[in-house]
Amino acid sequence: MQISSRLTMAVHTLLCIAYFEKTEKVTSNFIAASVGTNPVIIRNLLTQLKAADFIDVKRGTGGAALKRDLQDISLYDVYHAVDCIPSDSLFHFHEHPSPQCPVGKTIHLSLDDKLSQVQMAMEEQMRRISLADMAGTMEQALCKQR
Amino acid sequence: MQISSRLTMAVHTLLCIAYFEKTEKVTSNFIAASVGTNPVIIRNLLTQLKAADFIDVKRGTGGAALKRDLQDISLYDVYHAVDCIPSDSLFHFHEHPSPQCPVGKTIHLSLDDKLSQVQMAMEEQMRRISLADMAGTMEQALCKQR
DNA sequence: ATTTGTTATAACCTTAGTTGTTACAACGTA
DNA sequence: TACGTTGTAACAACTAAGGTTATAACAAAT
Numbered sequence: 001m002q003i004s005s006r007l008t009m010a011v012h013t014l015l016c017i018a019y020f021e022k023t024e025k026v027t028s029n030f031i032a033a034s035v036g037t038n039p040v041i042i043r044n045l046l047t048q049l050k051a052a053d054f055i056d057v058k059r060g061t062g063g064a065a066l067k068r069d070l071q072d073i074s075l076y077d078v079y080h081a082v083d084c085i086p087s088d089s090l091f092h093f094h095e096h097p098s099p100q101c102p103v104g105k106t107i108h109l110s111l112d113d114k115l116s117q118v119q120m121a122m123e124e125q126m127r128r129i130s131l132a133d134m135a136g137t138m139e140q141a142l143c144k145q146r
Numbered sequence: 147m148q149i150s151s152r153l154t155m156a157v158h159t160l161l162c163i164a165y166f167e168k169t170e171k172v173t174s175n176f177i178a179a180s181v182g183t184n185p186v187i188i189r190n191l192l193t194q195l196k197a198a199d200f201i202d203v204k205r206g207t208g209g210a211a212l213k214r215d216l217q218d219i220s221l222y223d224v225y226h227a228v229d230c231i232p233s234d235s236l237f238h239f240h241e242h243p244s245p246q247c248p249v250g251k252t253i254h255l256s257l258d259d260k261l262s263q264v265q266m267a268m269e270e271q272m273r274r275i276s277l278a279d280m281a282g283t284m285e286q287a288l289c290k291q292r
Numbered sequence: 293a294t295t296t297g298t299t300a301t302a303a304c305c306t307t308a309g310t311t312g313t314t315a316c317a318a319c320g321t322a
Numbered sequence: 323t324a325c326g327t328t329g330t331a332a333c334a335a336c337t338a339a340g341g342t343t344a345t346a347a348c349a350a351a352t
Binding site: 001002003004005007008009011012015016019020033034035036037075084085086089090091092093094095096097098101102103104106107109110111113114115117118119120121122124125126129133134135137138141142 | 147148149150151153154155157158161162165166179180181182183221230231232235236237238239240241242243244247248249250252253255256257259260261263264265266267268270271272275279280281283284287288
Protein backbone atom coordinates (compact mmCIF):
# COMPACT_ATOMS: atom_id res chain seq x y z
CA MET A 1 0.00 0.00 0.00
CA GLN A 2 0.88 3.63 -0.34
CA ILE A 3 2.02 6.19 2.19
CA SER A 4 -0.94 8.29 3.26
CA SER A 5 -1.80 11.48 1.40
CA ARG A 6 -1.62 13.14 4.80
CA LEU A 7 2.04 13.69 3.95
CA THR A 8 1.42 15.54 0.71
CA MET A 9 -1.48 17.42 2.28
CA ALA A 10 0.71 18.47 5.21
CA VAL A 11 3.44 19.72 2.89
CA HIS A 12 0.83 21.56 0.83
CA THR A 13 -0.52 23.08 4.04
CA LEU A 14 2.87 24.32 5.19
CA LEU A 15 3.70 25.78 1.78
CA CYS A 16 0.34 27.50 1.81
CA ILE A 17 0.99 29.07 5.18
CA ALA A 18 4.44 30.20 4.07
CA TYR A 19 3.09 31.69 0.86
CA PHE A 20 0.09 33.51 2.29
CA GLU A 21 0.75 34.30 5.94
CA LYS A 22 1.92 37.86 5.23
CA THR A 23 -1.14 38.80 3.21
CA GLU A 24 -4.06 36.62 4.30
CA LYS A 25 -5.57 35.08 7.37
CA VAL A 26 -4.68 31.45 6.71
CA THR A 27 -7.58 29.50 8.19
CA SER A 28 -8.43 25.83 7.91
CA ASN A 29 -11.12 26.81 5.41
CA PHE A 30 -8.65 28.72 3.29
CA ILE A 31 -6.17 25.84 3.26
CA ALA A 32 -8.88 23.25 2.65
CA ALA A 33 -9.92 25.13 -0.48
CA SER A 34 -6.37 25.05 -1.81
CA VAL A 35 -5.79 21.40 -0.91
CA GLY A 36 -9.23 20.37 -2.10
CA THR A 37 -10.52 18.67 1.00
CA ASN A 38 -12.57 19.20 4.13
CA PRO A 39 -11.51 21.81 6.72
CA VAL A 40 -11.63 19.21 9.49
CA ILE A 41 -9.00 17.16 7.71
CA ILE A 42 -6.80 20.27 7.66
CA ARG A 43 -7.49 21.09 11.29
CA ASN A 44 -6.34 17.63 12.31
CA LEU A 45 -3.14 18.13 10.34
CA LEU A 46 -2.68 21.58 11.88
CA THR A 47 -2.96 20.01 15.33
CA GLN A 48 -0.15 17.60 14.51
CA LEU A 49 2.00 20.26 12.88
CA LYS A 50 1.49 22.43 15.94
CA ALA A 51 2.46 19.57 18.25
CA ALA A 52 5.66 19.26 16.23
CA ASP A 53 6.21 22.97 16.86
CA PHE A 54 6.29 23.91 13.18
CA ILE A 55 3.40 26.38 13.43
CA ASP A 56 1.21 28.45 15.71
CA VAL A 57 -2.55 28.21 15.36
CA LYS A 58 -4.78 30.87 16.82
CA ARG A 59 -8.04 29.84 18.40
CA GLY A 60 -10.97 32.22 18.29
CA THR A 61 -9.63 34.70 15.80
CA GLY A 62 -8.16 31.99 13.60
CA GLY A 63 -5.17 31.59 11.33
CA ALA A 64 -1.90 29.69 11.23
CA ALA A 65 1.68 31.01 11.16
CA LEU A 66 5.06 29.38 10.72
CA LYS A 67 7.37 29.13 13.72
CA ARG A 68 10.39 27.90 11.77
CA ASP A 69 12.17 28.73 8.59
CA LEU A 70 11.22 26.42 5.70
CA GLN A 71 14.92 25.66 5.44
CA ASP A 72 14.76 24.00 8.83
CA ILE A 73 11.87 21.64 8.13
CA SER A 74 12.72 18.51 6.18
CA LEU A 75 10.35 16.20 4.37
CA TYR A 76 11.21 13.63 7.03
CA ASP A 77 10.17 16.04 9.77
CA VAL A 78 6.73 16.41 8.21
CA TYR A 79 6.38 12.69 7.51
CA HIS A 80 7.28 12.00 11.11
CA ALA A 81 4.98 14.71 12.49
CA VAL A 82 1.85 13.55 10.70
CA ASP A 83 2.78 9.93 11.26
CA CYS A 84 2.06 8.25 8.02
CA ILE A 85 3.00 4.70 8.98
CA PRO A 86 1.82 2.72 11.97
CA SER A 87 4.25 1.75 14.72
CA ASP A 88 7.17 3.23 12.80
CA SER A 89 7.35 0.28 10.46
CA LEU A 90 7.13 0.76 6.73
CA PHE A 91 6.64 -2.94 6.06
CA HIS A 92 3.79 -5.11 7.16
CA PHE A 93 5.12 -8.49 8.26
CA HIS A 94 2.89 -11.56 8.02
CA GLU A 95 1.90 -12.39 11.54
CA HIS A 96 1.86 -16.13 12.01
CA PRO A 97 5.00 -17.77 10.65
CA SER A 98 5.21 -21.32 11.96
CA PRO A 99 7.58 -21.83 14.91
CA GLN A 100 7.74 -25.52 13.91
CA CYS A 101 9.35 -24.86 10.53
CA PRO A 102 13.03 -23.97 10.33
CA VAL A 103 12.24 -21.27 7.79
CA GLY A 104 9.24 -20.00 9.69
CA LYS A 105 11.01 -19.71 13.00
CA THR A 106 13.95 -17.75 11.57
CA ILE A 107 12.20 -15.56 9.02
CA HIS A 108 12.17 -12.55 11.28
CA LEU A 109 15.87 -12.88 12.02
CA SER A 110 16.55 -13.15 8.29
CA LEU A 111 14.41 -10.25 7.19
CA ASP A 112 13.99 -7.66 9.92
CA ASP A 113 17.31 -5.91 9.65
CA LYS A 114 17.20 -5.90 5.85
CA LEU A 115 13.79 -4.25 5.86
CA SER A 116 14.97 -1.74 8.37
CA GLN A 117 17.95 -0.89 6.15
CA VAL A 118 15.52 -0.17 3.34
CA GLN A 119 13.37 2.01 5.52
CA MET A 120 16.43 3.89 6.77
CA ALA A 121 17.57 4.56 3.21
CA MET A 122 14.20 6.04 2.45
CA GLU A 123 14.10 8.18 5.55
CA GLU A 124 17.66 9.35 5.00
CA GLN A 125 16.72 10.68 1.57
CA MET A 126 13.72 12.42 3.12
CA ARG A 127 16.01 14.20 5.56
CA ARG A 128 17.98 15.62 2.65
CA ILE A 129 14.95 17.44 1.25
CA SER A 130 13.67 20.62 2.88
CA LEU A 131 10.46 22.53 2.41
CA ALA A 132 12.61 25.41 1.19
CA ASP A 133 13.63 23.23 -1.76
CA MET A 134 9.99 22.79 -2.68
CA ALA A 135 9.12 26.43 -2.17
CA GLY A 136 12.02 27.24 -4.49
CA THR A 137 10.68 24.96 -7.22
CA MET A 138 7.26 26.49 -6.70
CA GLU A 139 8.49 30.06 -7.10
CA GLN A 140 10.30 29.12 -10.30
CA ALA A 141 7.17 27.55 -11.72
CA LEU A 142 5.05 30.58 -10.82
CA CYS A 143 7.54 32.92 -12.49
CA LYS A 144 7.42 30.96 -15.72
CA GLN A 145 3.64 31.09 -15.78
CA ARG A 146 3.64 34.87 -15.89
CA MET B 147 -0.14 2.75 5.27
CA GLN B 148 2.31 -0.08 5.22
CA ILE B 149 3.71 -2.04 2.33
CA SER B 150 1.69 -5.22 1.94
CA SER B 151 2.75 -8.37 3.76
CA ARG B 152 2.67 -9.99 0.34
CA LEU B 153 6.31 -8.96 0.16
CA THR B 154 7.39 -10.74 3.33
CA MET B 155 5.20 -13.71 2.47
CA ALA B 156 6.75 -13.92 -0.99
CA VAL B 157 10.26 -13.84 0.44
CA HIS B 158 9.27 -16.47 2.99
CA THR B 159 7.84 -18.57 0.17
CA LEU B 160 11.02 -18.39 -1.91
CA LEU B 161 13.24 -19.19 1.07
CA CYS B 162 10.98 -22.13 1.82
CA ILE B 163 11.28 -23.48 -1.69
CA ALA B 164 15.06 -23.05 -1.61
CA TYR B 165 15.35 -24.80 1.75
CA PHE B 166 13.07 -27.75 1.03
CA GLU B 167 13.00 -28.38 -2.70
CA LYS B 168 15.62 -31.12 -2.56
CA THR B 169 13.87 -33.11 0.13
CA GLU B 170 10.15 -32.37 -0.02
CA LYS B 171 7.39 -31.74 -2.49
CA VAL B 172 6.88 -28.03 -1.85
CA THR B 173 3.16 -27.52 -2.40
CA SER B 174 1.01 -24.49 -1.64
CA ASN B 175 -0.29 -26.36 1.40
CA PHE B 176 3.21 -26.99 2.67
CA ILE B 177 4.25 -23.36 2.25
CA ALA B 178 1.00 -22.05 3.71
CA ALA B 179 1.67 -24.05 6.88
CA SER B 180 5.10 -22.45 7.24
CA VAL B 181 3.90 -18.92 6.44
CA GLY B 182 0.79 -19.33 8.56
CA THR B 183 -1.85 -18.47 6.02
CA ASN B 184 -4.28 -19.94 3.54
CA PRO B 185 -2.98 -22.03 0.60
CA VAL B 186 -4.86 -19.84 -1.88
CA ILE B 187 -2.90 -16.80 -0.75
CA ILE B 188 0.26 -18.74 -1.49
CA ARG B 189 -1.01 -20.00 -4.84
CA ASN B 190 -1.63 -16.42 -5.91
CA LEU B 191 1.89 -15.47 -4.88
CA LEU B 192 3.26 -18.49 -6.70
CA THR B 193 1.47 -17.37 -9.83
CA GLN B 194 3.18 -13.99 -9.66
CA LEU B 195 6.58 -15.46 -8.83
CA LYS B 196 6.17 -17.81 -11.76
CA ALA B 197 5.26 -14.93 -14.06
CA ALA B 198 8.50 -13.24 -12.95
CA ASP B 199 10.29 -16.43 -13.93
CA PHE B 200 11.72 -17.08 -10.45
CA ILE B 201 10.12 -20.50 -10.09
CA ASP B 202 8.43 -23.40 -11.83
CA VAL B 203 5.14 -24.66 -10.49
CA LYS B 204 3.87 -28.07 -11.50
CA ARG B 205 0.18 -28.51 -12.11
CA GLY B 206 -1.37 -31.85 -11.42
CA THR B 207 1.47 -33.44 -9.55
CA GLY B 208 2.22 -30.27 -7.61
CA GLY B 209 5.28 -28.60 -6.14
CA ALA B 210 7.40 -25.52 -6.79
CA ALA B 211 11.09 -25.29 -7.74
CA LEU B 212 13.51 -22.40 -8.11
CA LYS B 213 14.62 -21.41 -11.60
CA ARG B 214 17.29 -18.96 -10.44
CA ASP B 215 20.03 -18.81 -7.90
CA LEU B 216 19.05 -16.93 -4.72
CA GLN B 217 22.04 -14.73 -5.41
CA ASP B 218 20.33 -13.47 -8.53
CA ILE B 219 17.03 -12.44 -6.93
CA SER B 220 17.02 -9.15 -5.09
CA LEU B 221 14.50 -7.90 -2.60
CA TYR B 222 13.53 -5.36 -5.22
CA ASP B 223 12.85 -8.12 -7.73
CA VAL B 224 10.41 -9.77 -5.34
CA TYR B 225 8.79 -6.48 -4.35
CA HIS B 226 8.34 -5.71 -8.01
CA ALA B 227 7.06 -9.16 -8.90
CA VAL B 228 4.32 -9.30 -6.28
CA ASP B 229 3.54 -5.66 -6.85
CA CYS B 230 3.10 -4.21 -3.45
CA ILE B 231 2.26 -0.65 -4.44
CA PRO B 232 -0.36 0.53 -6.90
CA SER B 233 0.68 2.25 -10.15
CA ASP B 234 4.34 2.17 -9.13
CA SER B 235 3.94 5.07 -6.75
CA LEU B 236 4.95 4.75 -3.13
CA PHE B 237 3.20 7.97 -2.14
CA HIS B 238 -0.48 8.72 -2.32
CA PHE B 239 -0.95 12.28 -3.55
CA HIS B 240 -4.10 14.16 -2.57
CA GLU B 241 -6.23 14.30 -5.64
CA HIS B 242 -7.91 17.68 -5.89
CA PRO B 243 -5.46 20.54 -5.33
CA SER B 244 -7.06 23.77 -6.47
CA PRO B 245 -5.99 25.01 -9.92
CA GLN B 246 -7.08 28.51 -8.81
CA CYS B 247 -4.52 28.76 -6.00
CA PRO B 248 -0.86 29.49 -6.85
CA VAL B 249 0.21 26.85 -4.31
CA GLY B 250 -2.42 24.33 -5.43
CA LYS B 251 -1.61 24.61 -9.10
CA THR B 252 2.13 24.10 -8.60
CA ILE B 253 2.16 21.57 -5.78
CA HIS B 254 2.76 18.64 -8.13
CA LEU B 255 5.66 20.43 -9.80
CA SER B 256 7.14 21.16 -6.37
CA LEU B 257 6.73 17.72 -4.90
CA ASP B 258 6.67 15.02 -7.55
CA ASP B 259 10.37 14.80 -8.28
CA LYS B 260 11.28 14.95 -4.59
CA LEU B 261 8.97 12.07 -3.78
CA SER B 262 10.33 10.12 -6.66
CA GLN B 263 13.87 10.67 -5.34
CA VAL B 264 12.78 9.19 -2.04
CA GLN B 265 11.18 6.21 -3.71
CA MET B 266 14.30 5.67 -5.80
CA ALA B 267 16.52 5.70 -2.71
CA MET B 268 14.33 3.03 -1.17
CA GLU B 269 14.28 0.86 -4.26
CA GLU B 270 18.02 1.26 -4.74
CA GLN B 271 18.63 -0.14 -1.26
CA MET B 272 16.29 -3.02 -2.06
CA ARG B 273 18.34 -3.85 -5.11
CA ARG B 274 21.42 -4.20 -2.94
CA ILE B 275 19.88 -7.00 -0.89
CA SER B 276 19.60 -10.51 -2.31
CA LEU B 277 17.68 -13.52 -1.14
CA ALA B 278 21.04 -15.22 -0.71
CA ASP B 279 21.85 -12.66 2.00
CA MET B 280 18.74 -13.67 3.88
CA ALA B 281 19.31 -17.38 3.38
CA GLY B 282 22.77 -16.82 4.83
CA THR B 283 21.42 -15.13 7.93
CA MET B 284 18.92 -17.94 8.26
CA GLU B 285 21.53 -20.69 8.08
CA GLN B 286 23.59 -18.93 10.73
CA ALA B 287 20.59 -18.68 13.04
CA LEU B 288 19.73 -22.34 12.54
CA CYS B 289 23.29 -23.40 13.35
CA LYS B 290 23.28 -21.48 16.62
CA GLN B 291 20.02 -23.10 17.65
CA ARG B 292 21.56 -26.57 17.53
C1' DA C 293 -22.60 40.53 27.55
C1' DT C 294 -23.52 39.04 23.01
C1' DT C 295 -22.30 38.06 18.51
C1' DT C 296 -19.27 36.27 15.10
C1' DG C 297 -15.96 33.46 13.11
C1' DT C 298 -12.83 30.33 14.25
C1' DT C 299 -10.34 26.01 16.25
C1' DA C 300 -10.72 21.43 18.70
C1' DT C 301 -12.69 17.15 18.90
C1' DA C 302 -15.82 13.34 18.84
C1' DA C 303 -18.87 10.43 16.36
C1' DC C 304 -20.18 8.54 12.31
C1' DC C 305 -20.33 7.16 7.25
C1' DT C 306 -18.58 5.63 2.99
C1' DT C 307 -15.32 3.63 0.24
C1' DA C 308 -11.42 0.97 -0.84
C1' DG C 309 -7.96 -2.38 0.04
C1' DT C 310 -6.09 -6.46 2.22
C1' DT C 311 -6.42 -10.91 3.81
C1' DG C 312 -8.70 -15.04 4.29
C1' DT C 313 -12.23 -18.56 2.80
C1' DT C 314 -14.98 -21.55 -0.05
C1' DA C 315 -15.90 -23.63 -4.27
C1' DC C 316 -14.90 -25.62 -8.44
C1' DA C 317 -12.77 -26.34 -12.93
C1' DA C 318 -8.35 -27.73 -15.16
C1' DC C 319 -4.51 -30.56 -14.99
C1' DG C 320 -1.14 -34.44 -14.76
C1' DT C 321 0.22 -38.81 -12.92
C1' DA C 322 -0.59 -43.34 -11.15
C1' DT D 323 -10.76 -43.26 -13.60
C1' DA D 324 -9.21 -41.58 -9.13
C1' DC D 325 -6.34 -38.59 -6.68
C1' DG D 326 -3.91 -34.66 -5.22
C1' DT D 327 -2.69 -30.60 -6.90
C1' DT D 328 -2.80 -25.83 -9.21
C1' DG D 329 -5.56 -21.90 -11.18
C1' DT D 330 -9.16 -18.75 -10.48
C1' DA D 331 -13.33 -16.63 -9.34
C1' DA D 332 -16.52 -15.14 -5.98
C1' DC D 333 -17.32 -13.62 -1.67
C1' DA D 334 -16.83 -12.45 3.37
C1' DA D 335 -14.51 -10.21 7.26
C1' DC D 336 -11.68 -6.87 8.76
C1' DT D 337 -9.16 -2.70 8.71
C1' DA D 338 -7.90 1.92 7.46
C1' DA D 339 -8.37 6.27 5.05
C1' DG D 340 -10.78 10.08 3.99
C1' DG D 341 -14.66 12.77 4.39
C1' DT D 342 -18.84 14.71 6.89
C1' DT D 343 -21.65 16.56 10.50
C1' DA D 344 -22.28 18.35 14.94
C1' DT D 345 -20.95 20.66 18.93
C1' DA D 346 -18.13 22.64 22.53
C1' DA D 347 -14.36 25.91 23.55
C1' DC D 348 -12.31 30.07 22.44
C1' DA D 349 -10.96 35.06 21.40
C1' DA D 350 -11.81 39.30 19.54
C1' DA D 351 -15.10 42.91 18.08
C1' DT D 352 -19.22 45.19 18.82
